[in-house]
Amino acid sequence: xxxxxxxxxxxxxxxxxxxxxxxxxxxxxxxxxxxxxxxxxxxxxxxxxxxxxxxxxxxxxxxxxxxxxxxxxxxxxxxxxxxxxxxxxxxxxxxxxxxxxxxxxxxxxxxxxxxxx
Amino acid sequence: xxxxxxxxxxxxxxxxxxxxxxxxxxxxxxxxxxxxxxxxxxxxxxxxxxxxxxxxxxxxxxxxxxxxxxxxxxxxxxxxxxxxxxxxxxxxxxxxxxxxxxxxxxxxxxxxxxx
Numbered sequence: 190x191x192x193x194x195x196x197x198x199x200x201x202x203x204x205x206x207x208x209x210x211x212x213x214x215x216x217x218x219x220x221x222x223x224x225x226x227x228x229x230x231x232x233x234x235x236x237x238x239x240x241x242x243x244x245x246x247x248x249x250x251x252x253x254x255x256x257x258x259x260x261x262x263x264x265x266x267x268x269x270x271x272x273x274x275x276x277x278x279x280x281x282x283x284x285x286x287x288x289x290x291x292x293x294x295x296x297x298x299x300x301x302x303x304x305x306x
Numbered sequence: 307x308x309x310x311x312x313x314x315x316x317x318x319x320x321x322x323x324x325x326x327x328x329x330x331x332x333x334x335x336x337x338x339x340x341x342x343x344x345x346x347x348x349x350x351x352x353x354x355x356x357x358x359x360x361x362x363x364x365x366x367x368x369x370x371x372x373x374x375x376x377x378x379x380x381x382x383x384x385x386x387x388x389x390x391x392x393x394x395x396x397x398x399x400x401x402x403x404x405x406x407x408x409x410x411x412x413x414x415x416x417x418x419x420x421x
Contacts, residue, residue, distance in 0.1 A: 195349070223408065232396065232414045233350075282349050284409075293338040293400030295409055297349035 192216050193285050195298035202273055203306055210268045210301045212283030218263035219285035223295060224256075227280040239266045273305040308333045310399050312412035320420045325369075325384040327415045329397030332378065338400040339380045340409065341371055343393050350396065356380060367391070392419045 192215040202208050212222060220241050225233040237247045237258050245258035255277075257269040266285075270277050280302050284295035313328040331337060338357050342350040354365025361373045371382045380397060397412040 193349075230416075232411045235408055238408065280347075284350075293409065294340055294352055294355050295350075297342075297351070299349045300347065302347065 191285075191287055191296040193219075193283065193296045193298040195283055195301050197301060198299060199302050199304075201304045201306060204274055205272055207269055207271045208273055208303060210270075210281055210283075210303075212266045212268070212285070212298050214264045214285045214287075214296075217285075217287045219266075219287065220263065222260060222266040222283055222285045224258060224266075224268050225282045225284065227282060227300075229280075233282065236268075270303065273303070275305045278303055278305045308337065308399050308410050310397050310410055310412035312395075312397050312415050314415055315413060316416045316418065318418040318420060319387045321389055322386050325382070325387045325391065325417065327382040327395050327397075327417065329371075329380045329382065329412060330378050331380060331397075331399045333399060336375070339371075339373060340398040340400070341365065341369070341380075341382050342396045342398060342411075343367075344396065344414075345393050353382070353395075387417075387419045389419050389421065392417055 194213045196211045222239040224236045226236050227233050235248050236251045237245045239245045239258050239260040241260045241263050247253045260266040280300050282300045284297045309332045311330045340355045341353040344350050353369050354363045356363050356373045364370045369384045395415050398409045400409050
């Protein structure tokens with residue numbers, strides 16, 4: 190149980206275009222999802238916390254207008270990178286917490302590698 | 307504020323040797339602690355977690371970790387390394403008093419296993 194799936198796994202886009210990444214909880218309802226960004230050989234940087242039915246909470250320094258997060262249902266959150274530039278190239282990972290999880294662990298998607306040309 | 311420090315960004319061991327990955331935490335309240343493993347171009351997989359039930363926690367793939375409050379440590383060990391253990395390992399902490407709280411990750415330790 191507690192499977193999180195991301196799509197797409199890999200995406201290449203041209204500079205100036207927008208890219209949407211989906212994060213789905215396949216076998217549980219996720220009231221809260223988290224989006225992380227990871228640069229090569231580095232740790233995970235929390236970008237935002239996504240709560241179903243409400244606006245996302247962004248971490249300091251993360252541009253909310255560039256990284257649009259929508260959590261429209263209990264099983265789906267999306268991250269849209271708007272007007273992407275090469276510096277947005279990164280590995281984006283979503284994670285979710287189940288309603289049953291009172292001890293804080295997160296379940297992670299497979300990650301999405303974005304390359305902006 | 308909570309934080310996690312992983313000592314050593316890279317650890318190299320021989321196959322069959324003991325694996326020891328170090329993690330120290332800083333928290334104002336007893337935290338929940340986790341170890342995750344990440345293989346190249348993949349997400350994170352939970353190895354084990356400490357939630358106060360027992361200080362010695364056993365996880366998947368033969369890994370275990372011991373919570374030591376006096377040392378504020380949660381080191382990860384495995385008696386005998388396998389080639390398949392080569393990966394990036396992350397220690398993480400969550401605020402016990404905030405069930406919806408974030409996970410704060412350490413910098414990560416890359417484990418290499420030599421034949």
